[in-house]
Amino acid sequence: MKRIKKVGVITVSSVLVLLALVVTLLQPVLSFGQNPPYEGQKITHWKTPAVDPSKKTVLIIADNKQTELFDMLAPFYVFNATEQLNVYIVAKNETPIPLKKDLFVLPQLTFDQVEKMNLQAAVIVIPALSARDENQDPVILNFIKNHMTPTTKLISICDGATTAAATGLYDGRPITAHATDYAYVKKNFDKPIWTQNITVTQSGNFYSTAGVANAVDGSLLIVEQLLGKEVRLRVARQVNYPHADIRLKHNSVALTFGNKMSIIRRVLFNKRKKLGLLLHNGLNELRFASIVDTYSRTFPKTFKTFTLQDSVVKTQYGLTFIHTGDNRLNPKMDEVHVVMPESLSKEDEKYFQGIELVQQNSETYPMDQCLHRIANQYGVHYAQIVKVTLDYN
Numbered sequence: 001m002k003r004i005k006k007v008g009v010i011t012v013s014s015v016l017v018l019l020a021l022v023v024t025l026l027q028p029v030l031s032f033g034q035n036p037p038y039e040g041q042k043i044t045h046w047k048t049p050a051v052d053p054s055k056k057t058v059l060i061i062a063d064n065k066q067t068e069l070f071d072m073l074a075p076f077y078v079f080n081a082t083e084q085l086n087v088y089i090v091a092k093n094e095t096p097i098p099l100k101k102d103l104f105v106l107p108q109l110t111f112d113q114v115e116k117m118n119l120q121a122a123v124i125v126i127p128a129l130s131a132r133d134e135n136q137d138p139v140i141l142n143f144i145k146n147h148m149t150p151t152t153k154l155i156s157i158c159d160g161a162t163t164a165a166a167t168g169l170y171d172g173r174p175i176t177a178h179a180t181d182y183a184y185v186k187k188n189f190d191k192p193i194w195t196q197n198i199t200v201t202q203s204g205n206f207y208s209t210a211g212v213a214n215a216v217d218g219s220l221l222i223v224e225q226l227l228g229k230e231v232r233l234r235v236a237r238q239v240n241y242p243h244a245d246i247r248l249k250h251n252s253v254a255l256t257f258g259n260k261m262s263i264i265r266r267v268l269f270n271k272r273k274k275l276g277l278l279l280h281n282g283l284n285e286l287r288f289a290s291i292v293d294t295y296s297r298t299f300p301k302t303f304k305t306f307t308l309q310d311s312v313v314k315t316q317y318g319l320t321f322i323h324t325g326d327n328r329l330n331p332k333m334d335e336v337h338v339v340m341p342e343s344l345s346k347e348d349e350k351y352f353q354g355i356e357l358v359q360q361n362s363e364t365y366p367m368d369q370c371l372h373r374i375a376n377q378y379g380v381h382y383a384q385i386v387k388v389t390l391d392y393n
Contacts, residue, residue, distance in 0.1 A: 035098035037065065040324045046094055049108050049318065056122035056226065057086040059114065059147065061140060061163075062107050063129035064095040070212050070293040071127030071157040072097075077286040078219035079123070080317040081235045084227055089319070090114055092139055100292060102325030103279075103305050108318075111143045123153045123222055126160035127215075132181070134188045136166040145169065153222055155207035157215045158391070164208060165189035174201040178211030178391045179252035196252035210250050211391025212293060213367060216286075221246050239286055240365040251393040259385045263299065266382065272301035276336035276355070279307040279323060280343050283315045287339045290366035295337070297386045298374060306336070308348055329355075367392065 051057075058079045060072055072089065079087045088108045091097060096104030109117075124144060131137060144167050148154060156164035161177035162185055164170050171191040176182075176198060186194045195201050200218045201208045209218035216239065224232035224246070232246075266272075275295060277288075296303060306327050307313055313321040333355050338344060341359035349357070360369060367390070375383035387393060 035066065035100055037098060038096040038104050038322075038324075040096075040104075040322065043094060043096065043106065043322075046106070048113065049088060051086055051117065051119070055084060055086045057119050058088070058123040058125065059119070059121045060087070060089045060125040061127065061129070061144065061160075062089050062091040062097050063131075063137070063140065064091050064093055064097055064107070066130035067097050068128035068158060068160075068212065069099055070289045071160060071215050072125075073285045073289040074215040075125045075127075075155075075157065075219040076319070077284070077289075077317065078216060078223065078235055078239065081238050082223055082227055082231050084231065085122070086119075087317070088114075088119075090143075092137075096322050099321070100296070100303065100305065102323060104322045104324070106320040106322065111139070114143075114147070120149065121147045121152050122226065123155065124148070125219075126154070126156040126163050128157065128159035128178075128212075129163055132159050132162050132185070134162075134166065136163055141167050151205070153205045153207065153226070155209065155218050155222060157209050157218060158211045159185060161185055161192075161208050162188065165192050170206060170208070173203040173206050175206075175208040176201050176210050176252075177208070179393070180211070180254040180388070180391070182252065182254065197250055199248050199250040200246070210252065213387075213390040213392035214250070216241065217247050240363065242365045242368060250391075252391075253388055253393045255385070255388055259388060262382065262385055266378070267299050272299060273334040274330060274332060275300045275303045276329075276333050276352075277303070277305045278336055278338050278344075278348070278352075279305055279313045279321060280309070280340070281314050282343060283313060283321070283339050284360075285315050285317060285319065287360050287366045288315075290370055291337050291339065291360070293390065294367060294370035294374065294386060297389045298378060298382075302330070302333075304330070304333075308351060331355075 060076055062072060076087055079085050090109045091107035093110055096106050099105055124147060158178050159181050161175050165175060173192060174195045175192040176195045177185045199210055199214050200221050207218055209215060220232050220236060223235055305323060307323045311323045335356040335358050336352050337358045339360055360366060371383050374386055
């Protein structure tokens with residue numbers, strides 16, 4: 001009897017140890033999209049951006065707790081590329097917004113500053129924020145509603161549809177969201193007209209896009225309606241948009257159980273890469289967001305950012321990135337991604353000697369570049385799963 005008890009205890013202990021190991025290995029999947037909040041030094045070099053009164057204004061809502069990277073930065077880049085708009089990332093307070101571990105972006109204006117400056121929004125963009133259900137931040141909801149005018153264009157990106165729906169402004173109007181989250185999002189808000197298999201919905205001045213990857217399509221549609229077709233075509237060429245016209249047809253394909261098991265198998269049984277990403281002044285926000293949001297979905301063992309100059313980086317269109325991590329180089333790192341290879345100095349190349357430098361080109365749509373390489377590395381099947389997680393179908 002004692003022997004049976006002993007065997008039972010050993011068996012239970014072994015199972016618990018195995019479960020703990022599996023949970024640890026699956027941590028990148030379980031915590032996907034969750035980044036630690038900013039805990040660095042108080043920001044002292046906050047500078048209010050200039051406002052050109054001759055230009056219309058775009059306000060991109062951000063949540064200081066968490067804002068989906070591509071949802072926020074892709075519209076920021078596209079609207080700025082018109083060179084005809086004031087474009088600002090706005091948040092409740094000055095706390096830097098998490099982009100990924102050890103990397104944050106400063107909001108350009110707080111809600112209070114927008115009020116004091118009496119800025120009138122021609123466009124309001126709602127990315128996916130930290131709340132993806134009915135428990136929305138009333139301060140954010142009130143800010144959006146208070147800045148809507150009869151001419152303001154409002155667009156939700158991906159699961160920003162939850163915040164948009166919570167405002168009540170989409171009641172009786174079509175709205176869409178990420179295909180994988182669609183059923184969950186829909187059950188919390190029954191007054192909008194939930195729609196699928198479309199890239200961008202529109203009802204008057206109210207728009208919404210399908211998941212993550214569709215942020216560019218929605219932004220381009222508003223650019224054309226706000227500034228004309230010629231401006232839209234110029235911006236589309238600048239970002240190497242892969243369609244002659246704005247893509248409206250969409251296949252709303254959700255992640256299947258089989259897809260999820262493929263991700264789990266990759267994390268548990270395949271070699272996971274150690275990735276790096278070089279930050280530098282003048283960094284292209286769209287390329288950066290494309291790299292981070294696609295390669296994060298391969299669930300690398302590590303994905304470390306580097307800055308070889310200052311810990312504060314100014315992007316192409318004036319955002320302030322704050323890097324709080326160290327720049328220690330792991331000699332076993334598999335590859336370092338370079339957003340703008342033309343910015344690499346000989347000293348930079350020496351620093352990463354012996355490590356593969358993955359360089360973005362300027363001829364292909366950034367997200368397509370990443371997905372093509374992922375297909376070569378992990379196979380077409382897994383690249384397709386990454387596309388589904390991005391709702392890029």
